[in-house]
Amino acid sequence: MPPPAPVPPRLGPWSRTWRYLVAGGTGLVVWSVVVLDASTNAPEPGSLGIGLLVTADLLIGLGSLALLPLRRQVPVVVAVLLVAATSVSTFAVGPAALALVSLATRRRWRELLPVGGVWLLGSVANEMLNATVVRDERVGVMLLPALGLSALVWGLLVAIGFYVGTRRELVRSLEERALVAEAAQESRAEQARAAERTRIAREMHDVLAHRISLVALQAGGLAFRDDLSRDEVRAAAETVRDGAHRALEELREVLGVLRADAPAATEEEPPQPTLDELPALLADVDEAGAPVTLDVSALPGATRTSLSGVPASVSRTAFRLLQEALTNAQKHAPGAPVAVRLAGEPGGRLELTVVNDAAPVGVHAGSRVPGAGLGLVGARERATLAGGGLEHGPDAAGRFVVRAWLPWSA
Template sequence: MPRARDKSYHLIMVGAATPEYRALLPSALLAESRPEGRVRRTARDWFVDVVFFLFAVGLALLITAAGLEQGVDEPRSMIDLGLGLLCCAGLWVRRRWPVTLSLVVSAIGVWSVTSVGAAVVAFFTVAVHRRVVVTLAVGAVGLAGGYLFPLLRPEWATGSYWVEQAWAAVAVALVLAWGLVVRARRQLVLSLRDRAHRAEAEQQLRVTQARQAERARIAREMHDVLAHRISLLSLHAGALEFRPDAPPAEVARAAGVIRDSAHQALQELREVIGVLRADDLTEDAPDRPQPTLADLPGLVDESRAAGMRVRLDRRVDDLAEVPVAVGRNAYRIVQEGLTNARKHAYGSTVDVIVAGAAGDGLSVEVRNPWPVGVSSEPEIPGAGTGIVGLTERATLAGGRLEHGRTASGDFRLWAWLPWPA
């Protein structure tokens, strides 16, 4: 393989250094990055090597036969043939050591004319597999040996010395051009193949990343939805536990809320798990119905039915006019605020304020008194990442979120979301 690679091949090989990228690349492409001497010959390589070997051996036999007909000394011809066949045998290692083989054959070719076939194949291999500078240096060594050959073997001289040297230079130039053309074509084919493999691998990576992003989004939705439902379950279950003497009507009402909340939580969990198990999470997949700001009064009524004291201050004329994406984010922020108030400040009055207009943005505020002392209600467990998720949600929507204790001692969760005009 050529040592010089274009930028695309360099990028694909660098990318293949990471385990994730290598897992997506075809094994045939990774095999290209191995050192050349370790790559096994393919059937095509064996065919080409056999053809080149037979060409060099056949040319050596023809030259020997022609020399014997012209009266060249037979013992010298046999020695010449032996050296030529030795050079032909060396062609089987031309892929591993092309430069070394070409230099050795050039040195033997100073005296042996039958090595010319092996010299052509060896020089062609250098032109294909090595840099142009190295190829030119090896060709210069071969030409230098060609200048010495007529002086050592004058019996093979058939014409003017300089004319023969000029033809030798033309022959070297033709072999060099042939090798460079083959090298350029191989690099082009390899570059196109690598780009195709890289495009396929990058597409698979994009699909994988899209699936991971979709699963992360679903996980956030799972937290927002199930945390609210399960906190209601825990609240009513705790009330039944600590008030076993409650009137039967209240017990029945609490049990009904527990049943309905458990049913809804299981249904939503089943939908989420079903999506997570699907293999075709693409952008074209339909989303499950999402709440909007118009569903906010139902959320407040649900919390009131669970025993919370919630005051809703609507300063928006029509909640349905709020864009769907903005309304969904605002709904999730209020839902998480009510869940946190139910966990950490049960029994306190929670104020929910929704204000804004198109062009000015939408502000959402959830405020409740800071809890004093230790609550007698059982603590509802949580992951502690709800506020982090809300901050991320507001930031991705182009807004901002603030939370913390105010100067008056209340806990305030406030968010501003852009509402285009």
């Protein structure tokens, strides 16, 4: 089964008007030439028979013009009728040519060839009719050139129709490709927005969970310590307030990124923390009441206060993983000692280990911070995206261990 013919584009008022003007003008020119020839060569110029024939030619041609608006609804029928009308009306040549071009835009030979046969037969009939009117005995001699000229005109009209149809299909294809490209671009933009929202959500969790955990632990310890002096209570309250203020500042930074629909070209996103900020992170944890030890003996060129030898991208990911592991330890075992170990070498991988004991005896349950259980899940996803991995769980001694590794060259 052949594919359905493409739907032709809708024509505007001017597009329809100039087509009808061209068809009518062409028919009028051909009709005028025939009238002039009949008036000049007829044996009885101005006779009633010639006048009636010329008038009938004109009326049939005008009727052919009236059929043109139907050429898109029933193209084959209209083309056959108008081409057949050329056998008795030279004025109909213009409307028939337009109908033939319109049919050829469909590019279906099984429709064009029968119409072409009718076109040639119509030419023969019209030539014989004209020869009869003017009583020209050379009709047999003139018939062959007339057929050749008619076939040439038919081929030219079909070629024009094929060109118009091909161009319409090309334009339609380009429009469809533009729509597909626009939809793909919109989809990529939406994916980018979703990825950015996910990244910001992860940053919010990493930063705020750690900061708020410290505030909650400090406030919880303050609530259950009744042996503190007034100055110690004031100092602890100041620490809690300072932690809350820092948490609010970090929240404002993150929300500022979310609100910035089109940041200025001079604005830059604040740099993400790296392992260079690890000493400050450990100091915060230690200040909250959880003793922390750091072992970097297996990390070449590193000291407790200088970890700048790790590549920047790896250092940023490693800091977030350690931050999440320390936050997890503070949530579930507040006050328990925490041991952090970094190891690795260039060309290999960076290994991170965080070990914390169970909460010390006497730590009240109310000082523990509730968690959703998704922090380490997100940390594992972050490590996996960086080409590494993360494992966590209790060891044989009952301690909770978080182990992560990242490729050194990530």
